[in-house]
Amino acid sequence: MSDSVPDLQQRKIIHIDMDAFFASVEQRDHPELQGKPVAVGGSSERGVVAAASYEAREFGVRSAMPSVTAKRRCPDLIFVKHRFDVYKQVSRQIREIFRMHSDLVEPLSLDEAYIDVTHDKMGIGNATRIAEMIRAEILKQTQLTASAGVSYNKFIAKIASDQNKPDGMCVIKPHQGAAFVAQLPVRRFFGVGPKTAERMAKLDIHTGADLRAQSEEFLRQHFGKSAGYLFRASRGVDHREVKPNRIRKSVGGERTYGTDLVSEADLQDAMEKIIDIVWNSIEKSEARGRTVTLKAKYADFRQITRSQSRDHYVENKAEFADMGRELLAAIMPVENGVRLLGLTLANLEGAEQANEVADEDAAQPGFDFMQG
Template sequence: MPDAPPLRKIIHVDMDAFFASVEQRDHPELRGKPVAVGGSSRRGVVAAASYEARVFGVRSAMPSVTAARRCPDLIFVKSRFDVYREVSGQIRAIFQRFTDAIEPLSLDEAYLDVTQDKQDIGSAVKIAKAIRAAIREETGLTASAGVSYNKFIAKLASDQNKPDGLCVILPEQGPEFVASLPVKRFHGVGPKTNEKMARLGIQTGADLREKDVAWLTAHFGSWGEGLFRMARGIDHRPVRSSRIRKSLGGERTYGEDKWSEGDLREALDGIVEIVWDRIAERQVRGRTVTLKVKFADFRQITRARSIEHAVASREEFSAIGHGLLTDILPVENGVRLLGLTLGSLERDEQEAKAATPVQQTFAFD
């Protein structure tokens, strides 16, 4: 028989209400109060909500008017993404003390593979505790962590005891842990899929586990095999330190509709600056530039251009973006949102890839 794959030790770290917590840290008068990061205007959107606000049903991506209706005492705070990125960098530096295998998912969460015990701490749980303690001491913020033998279960575990919690799921506990959860907690199961599963009699992981591959494929297409593995707590995906996004972009919604060419080009210049800074920071390049435009009547269009070589400079990125804007001018309706994205990304510089040895004597707890 073939050897079983070596046991891995994966930690998923997720900061607690990250943007809102940074604001409460930096502004003591906001502590203990319902806070929403984002604009308070009728066109604003909540970027993050404190736990005090979540009690009232305020959630990220919710229109600000809806959030204010649900929580009349809600305090809106303007976002400070430069600060959030700086704090995220501090947290990333803490991760690097414990492992080189880090897969960031966003500014506030990441997977860590600690199978190789970089500091000889001796336990994945002890590493998770040390990371959370360092984050609290050095940033004044709290993080929740899930520890398990694969990415899927580690991520589920990190959400189990939020906020400021730690959850450990051992290999022998994984299948039953997954079976006990509602399927809406599973990655990829959004509201529509959850509704479809409910119609099919699937509410929990246990319900999902009763279905065979053929049945799941018949109802969910190629994702059926993935759901079959998911229901059994199986996930062989590695933690990818060199994980690269398919695209990088930015967009902005305006308080007043923009009509004139001058206003639109000025607005696009601002987006170019923000997006190119992100591109340079991540040392990537791409070949496809996409312009997104949403009009006052909520009609949305996109225009894209792909080139043979990678976009090499801010100036070239800007020129292509403005060329796409020219194609839609003059506008017949006011523009309420502009966005610009660079896609078909690849690394600007090849990073050396070092093999990571497996340390099989390293315990979970």
């Protein structure tokens, strides 16, 4: 089958994404927070926003943002501590709703999942109707809203779920796929982070249509192993199946700095922020691992990694943080500056059976999340 056309046997894929999940749970459980700008996370100088309500987002507050920056943008911002046990319980409720319609459910995190309803359990046969039923049931059971993307593949369904947020739905039919992708900014493509988008802009590639105009050879020359994916995605093609037992091999993140970090204090401060952000991602993905890896790229682009492993799964944030700090201390002092710093939790529970790793750019400029 040619990669320039969609699958001949179309799948029916729904991507469900809860709206401002952590913050919405807090507003639900604390009515005095409803309608107010809320951030889940620490308000201390070294704190990081784990999630922001839509009221806070209107001021430019985003997840992974330092709390001091968020407070500067929104002086009335209300910080609340995260309650991951509650979020996990709600997530389990939501997944049970998904499984009413299909056993092919692939969770991406606590608040989002793919559902293949090509052969749905209830015999409804209409993916749009099923998505409406799922959203209505989520609201009934949890008093929370969810947005949905409905399409013939995972790539488009995921993007579509973000089109009409919050509490919205977007349906992209097979004959609409290529045109839908053509008008997308390249930053909306999975895996295209700020740095890649910048490189694309220099090549005059700004939209899906611009990507589609390039040959696969050209894309390989400039974007390496991502070329095949970009070539297919720009044509609305994605052959990936919904995998209910998808196994993650690592969870982590890294930050590239505009100014190289040299002093011990600056590096330690940067590490504390990365610990906060990555641990939030670990909690959200429910990952359990034994190995913590530090990645550092120096001003001269030389890159090193240092790892530390336990004979048990890392039990909590304090243990994860201690391992990260020890790894950082081991590369001190830094003479010529660090331009990139990152942490990854690997050797995850069940990962021995995984066959592939997927790297993801975060939606937030300057911070790349990696979930394998």
